[in-house]
Amino acid sequence: MNSCALKVELFLKLQSVNKELCSGFESCFGASTSRIQILHALLEENEILQADLQKQLNIDPAAITRHLKQLEKSGVISRYRKDNDQRATWVKLEEVAKIEIEKSYKEKKEFIDQLFDRFTEEELSLFHKMIQRVELNIEEAVRAKESNENG
Template identity: 30%
Template sequence: MNLRDISKLLYQIKLTNQEITTLFEKETGFSLTRYEMLMFLKEKGSCSQNQIQTELKIDSAAITRHLKILEQKGYVLRERNAENNREVFVRLTDKAIQELDACGKEQDQDRMGISLSLSDEEAEQLSQLLNKLHLNREQERG
């Protein structure tokens, strides 16, 4: 694959990403990053800010900014570790759990909203291809 073909493919991915993430935010009321943060917390329970940062591959300034917004909206509570004042633990509020559940139910009932127009098999293939690209980049770096 030559450089021009690669740039066309990457640009197509970029445009598609912009369109889909804008639709996701419009339909759910959450940015994709904040939704992933909330779902990680929902699945894992209380965890450190560093764990969220590592899992979602977000820099420390961005994670702090996102968590501050989520805290102001009443979705998360942040508490310093009494034994290590530098460590911050984060957990979901009841409000966040209720809104995430309602959002999921609404999207399950109304498939017209966020739809990638892919079959389950196509979505799995896309996921595998994206994982392959990601893993190849990690291997080249490390």
């Protein structure tokens, strides 16, 4: 297999693995990756502006609103406005949800341990470096494309 064909094969495999990873992770936790990211971010913050949460997680504003409405309806979060600024919507995790999320960390750890089962420390380290390089290459490719479009 030539270099070009191998790169295409690897790209397609990365896409496939990403789909399987997200699907497997979501099925273990009964929630979408976006929803899990939202809950994790809220666990880290006492309260946060909805707009800041949306920017931090890089989720479409309409999508974050949908997720938050569903989480609010199920009693997991509360959204509110402060007296000094009625325009901004604040979000916080309800106490009962914090307990459930912390319990889910055990399941998350088990999923991750199983995901990387039979990898040596050396293989994990090498894989980490490779993934970091792919991320860097993606960032550079996006910047180059934006530069070409704007310049």
